[in-house]
Amino acid sequence: MEGYQLKVFVQGSTEPIWRIVKVPVKMTFMDLHLTIQKIFELSGEDTFYFELQEIGISVIKLDITGDVSSKLKTIFCNEIIDDYFYEGMVCDYFYDLEDRWEFGIIVEKKLDDYDVVPKVTDYFGGNLLEDCGGISGYEKIINEIDDELISFDLDYVNECLRDFEVEQVINNDLIKEDFILVLNKLKEIIKKRNIESYQVIKLNGTMTIYWVIIKTIEGYVVELFQSYDDLLQGFYNLRSESINYAFCYCYTFLLSNSAMELEQTLNSKQTIGAFFNEPGYLSSLINLEDGPLLLNWLEELLIGLTFDNNTSEADEIIDINIKNKKFESSSIYVHEPEINISEFDFGYSSKVKLNSSLKLFDRVCVDVICLPTLDTYITNELQMYAVIATEEDYLLKEIIFPDKIFMSEALVDVMVDFFRENGIPKYVVINNLNVLFLVFNFLNENEIGYIEDDTNYEIDLAIADAFGFDNEMIDNPFLQELIEEFRENEEEIETKLDEFLVQNELLN
Secondary structure, rough: OOOOEEEEEOOOOOOOOEEEEEEEEOOEEEHHHHHHHHHOOOOOOOEEHHHHHHHEEEEOOOOOOOOOOOOEEEEEOOOOOOHHHOOEEEEEEEEOOOOOOOEEEEEEEEEOOOOOOOEEEEEEOOOOOOOHHHHHOOOOHHHHHHHHHOOOOOOHHHHHHHHHHHEHHHHHOOOOHHHHHHHHHHHHHHHHHHOOOEEEEEOOOOOEEEEEEOOOOOEEEEEEEEOOHHHHHOOOOOOOOOOOOOOOEEEEEEEEEOOOOOOOOOOOOOOOEEEEEEEOOOOOEEEEHHHHHHHHHHHHHHHHHOOOOOOOOEEEEEEEEOOOOOEEEEEEOOOOOOOOOHHHOOOOOOOOOOOOEEOOOOEEEEEEEEEEOOOOOOEOOOOOEEEEEEEEEEEEEOOOOHHHHHHHHHHHHHHHHHHHHOOOEEEEEEEOOHHHHHHHHHHHOOOEEEEOOOOOHHHHHHHHHOOOHHHHHHHHHOOHHHHHHHOOOOHHHHHHHHHHHHHOOOOO
């Protein structure tokens, strides 16, 4: 990958403070912002923007006005720097509109061959400080500050910059323009179909792909499943309006009617998103190597929907045939999920048998949840738990690996322990078919029934008490953006997650 060598310097300082940093050309302005924050040891929590006066561009995170010049064209910080930078360019970076930190950026040269992580190669001056009144306040107190607090550690900073590795994803490659084109066309075709809730489509083209188109408040969510089993595990939950991080293996395309507050969107208007979902992990950006195949499948879906006129009910699937990128035929059929319960029966039974004479009359809910950890922003991995909860009590057990065997064992164990302590219920409440299948035989063996109903209230109470935040975060594919914004502690996680949930409701 190519790169740029940048000189980033603090403007208005009495003594020079600067860093020479090499960055990949595929870095976004958001990545550049985070890099600048790290190389000067700032927190990145306040408002920022870039001004590229030489080409009349202002780069912002949100639709702020403030000190941003109205004479400049505004773009969002998910844009790639290589689309705007050139050798010899000089631009400005502003951070914290109250303290008013101002930086200059000189694009010293373009590098023919460079790594995928930023790296500081030279520097002068120490670290900066937050909430000190900008450069003027900083220079007033600098002599009274412990040198260790402001001493710049080159090796430590470069190690931290490894977190900002630029991935080879469709979002930072020219192929994203092809995705934007076909997804915009797809959105217009979907609008004409007048979908009330969702449609399930089996498209037989290059290969058989299952698609689910979900109508949301903000627009549409299009999910791509590569097999029938993936469709069942990812979509056929008793509540189907959201991504299930415990079971869902699919590609998700977000087609919004208005700008989403996401940095990692495909287009500058922030109305199109593309993510990959894998059980036990946060939604991630789509790898570049998967791009051509996914683009082909999207093009086939566009052709199929253009010529198909079927309107389906919730229990129906539209079957479309495509050959050599040409529509051949379509039909519709009633669909009953083909579930083989034996595939979920692993012969596991807890060491302790249920023999309590105590009866439990409360509403008892059972589910599998996924929660972020302090390492999630690095590994993208979520921690999974089996949960059983009533309004008054709950029990959780960690699931060590996102596999049905481990899930089944954890679910059975928490039910046995909970029922021994509280009594055996007449039935349990389950809102996810996958969870039902995992405990189906255990329930039958112990003559416990089940009902299909929403479990959010009881499960949310349990999570709020155990971890201090709401379960709604689990079902939001935009969590990745939030995770990348914090590094420090659990209190910050809780605060930012609460803010995030208020602002983002696309899939709710």
